[in-house]
Amino acid sequence: MFFHTLRDRWHEAFEPIGNLVRIAREPYRFLDDLRRRRGELAELRLAGIPTVLVCSEPETVRQILTGSYDQFERYAGGVELFVDPLALILTDDEHHRQRRKLLNPAFNAESVRAFGPTMLEIADRVLDGLPQGATFPLIGPMQDITMRVILRCLFGVAEGPRFEELRALVIEYLQRVFGPEMLALGTVLTPTQAHATLMRLSRRARGSAPNAPFTPSRLPVQRIADRLGRIHALLEVEIDRCLAEGPEHRSDVLALMLRARFADGRPMSREELHAQLLMLVIGGYETTSLSLCWAVHCLVRHPEALARVRAEVAEVMQGGFDPAKVRDLHYLGAAIAESMRLYPIGIGVSRKLKRPMRLLGRDLAAGTIVMLSVYLIQRHPSLWSEPDAFKPERMLDRKPSAAVHFPFGGGVWRCLGAAFAEHEMRIVLARLFTRFAVEPDPDHRVHAQQKGITAGPSGGLPVRVAPIA
Numbered sequence: 001m002f003f004h005t006l007r008d009r010w011h012e013a014f015e016p017i018g019n020l021v022r023i024a025r026e027p028y029r030f031l032d033d034l035r036r037r038r039g040e041l042a043e044l045r046l047a048g049i050p051t052v053l054v055c056s057e058p059e060t061v062r063q064i065l066t067g068s069y070d071q072f073e074r075y076a077g078g079v080e081l082f083v084d085p086l087a088l089i090l091t092d093d094e095h096h097r098q099r100r101k102l103l104n105p106a107f108n109a110e111s112v113r114a115f116g117p118t119m120l121e122i123a124d125r126v127l128d129g130l131p132q133g134a135t136f137p138l139i140g141p142m143q144d145i146t147m148r149v150i151l152r153c154l155f156g157v158a159e160g161p162r163f164e165e166l167r168a169l170v171i172e173y174l175q176r177v178f179g180p181e182m183l184a185l186g187t188v189l190t191p192t193q194a195h196a197t198l199m200r201l202s203r204r205a206r207g208s209a210p211n212a213p214f215t216p217s218r219l220p221v222q223r224i225a226d227r228l229g230r231i232h233a234l235l236e237v238e239i240d241r242c243l244a245e246g247p248e249h250r251s252d253v254l255a256l257m258l259r260a261r262f263a264d265g266r267p268m269s270r271e272e273l274h275a276q277l278l279m280l281v282i283g284g285y286e287t288t289s290l291s292l293c294w295a296v297h298c299l300v301r302h303p304e305a306l307a308r309v310r311a312e313v314a315e316v317m318q319g320g321f322d323p324a325k326v327r328d329l330h331y332l333g334a335a336i337a338e339s340m341r342l343y344p345i346g347i348g349v350s351r352k353l354k355r356p357m358r359l360l361g362r363d364l365a366a367g368t369i370v371m372l373s374v375y376l377i378q379r380h381p382s383l384w385s386e387p388d389a390f391k392p393e394r395m396l397d398r399k400p401s402a403a404v405h406f407p408f409g410g411g412v413w414r415c416l417g418a419a420f421a422e423h424e425m426r427i428v429l430a431r432l433f434t435r436f437a438v439e440p441d442p443d444h445r446v447h448a449q450q451k452g453i454t455a456g457p458s459g460g461l462p463v464r465v466a467p468i469a
């Protein structure tokens with residue numbers, strides 16, 4: 001009896017840390033185990049965040065995903081640590097609806113198509129520099145492409161010294177904000193409090209002169225805050241520059257945001273512009289580069305599918321590569337959708353109950369957090385035949401419903417940048433596979449690893465490439 005109690009207490013205290021370690025090492029396998037052990041509404045305790053119920057029952061997932069503002073609020077699961085509370089991704093109800101309305105036009109199909117030539121130019125330039133004859137992690141060049149695309153298409157920053165500084169700062173900020181010092185801070189502060197601390201400490205660098213050299217502090221936490229402050233200082237310059245040039249003469253997302261007005265005629269405040277801009281970089285950078293790597297991982301292991309992708313690109317782009325025509329690359333689109341089904345970079349999307357609810361025979365209190373498991377639903381044996389097989393054809397025959405295939409989340413909070421990411425992925429993959437032969441590293445067994453809020457291929461997906469003559 002005594003030993004039982006001791007074991008229970010030990011388990012109670014260390015399970016959340018053990019879960020965190022296991023989920024970081026192999027997130028997909030962890031979720032498979034969780035469903036096997038605890039069923040389709042499984043309690044998950046993770047160190048540093050509240051307990052969540054992981055749901056993988058298709059009908060319940062559909063109900064919650066299509067739910068409304070008065071039933072649910074979004075639970076951002078730690079995103080509060082690195083974006084401002086004003087950012088769209090942290091807002092709910094009317095506040096969210098209004099901002100979404102304002103930002104949607106910048107990300108609709110027409111706006112996204114206009115970014116195609118810039119995406120193509122950047123993709124080709126980065127692909128020109130791929131190391132040849134050596135094995136290298138593909139994630140590096142994919143991150144390089146996505147960050148450059150964001151800074152050019154969203155912020156309208158012209159390439160040059162300020163572009164390079166902003167690029168390096170954002171990358172360093174994102175690397176460090178998930179590092180040990182922020183994790184340590186997270187043990188004593190909530191993510192919102194930790195972010196408020198960073199913002200307070202960032203004031204010094206926020207006032208730094210954009211043209212003067214910038215040296216961040218070496219002190220823990222302060223060095224992250226300094227980078228955040230400097231990012232905001234450089235964003236301020238970009239906002240001023242856009243206003244001086246006239247937002248009506250530019251077509252980047254920042255210009256569209258400066259032109260947009262709320263229903264009462266108000267423009268976005270400076271504070272809000274900063275919050276949305278930083279959120280867009282964070283939302284679009286790691287997500288797109290990891291999804292690109294997973295698509296490459298699938299295609300290089302399925303030569304017949306890859307051959308079909310190449311043949312389709314050759315046929316559609318007969319008169320020369322036209323980025324607007326990537327929308328006609330249906331098989332490539334299906335291959336991307338299928339790779340995102342097998343390997344979603346976000347293992348789940350979470351919602352918080354606004355009122356008590358009965359789900360799968362359990363009475364749940366208001367405030368309960370339910371994580372809809374994208375990964376488990378997208379591999380659910382009752383929804384997909386051969387759920388673990390890569391079969392792009394299944395996406396061609398019939399578009400799956402939004403409640404069974406939702407790598408971009410769903411409902412009122414569905415990813416704002418989904419069309420942007422899909423367009424960019426088609427351009428990058430079409431260029432990569434028609435310009436290069438790509439081989440996986442035979443000595444590396446690829447599995448998923450969770451870093452921060454995303455799941456990517458281990459080792460950054462080591463590959464070798466050779467130009468196609």
Ligand code: HEM
Nearest residue numbers: 089283284287288291346349408409410413415416417421
């Ligand atoms: C393949 C790439 C991407 C994936 C897999 C992805 C995935 C997601 C997911 C799962 C969500 C949460 C949705 C929910 O809770 O239902 C989300 C939200 C969001 N994403 Fe993405 N994303 C990608 C690319 C992008 C890009 C390129 C941008 C912007 C440039 C972006 C901006 C956002 C924003 C702003 C939100 C919050 C939307 C809202 O609250 O209304 N994402 N994304």
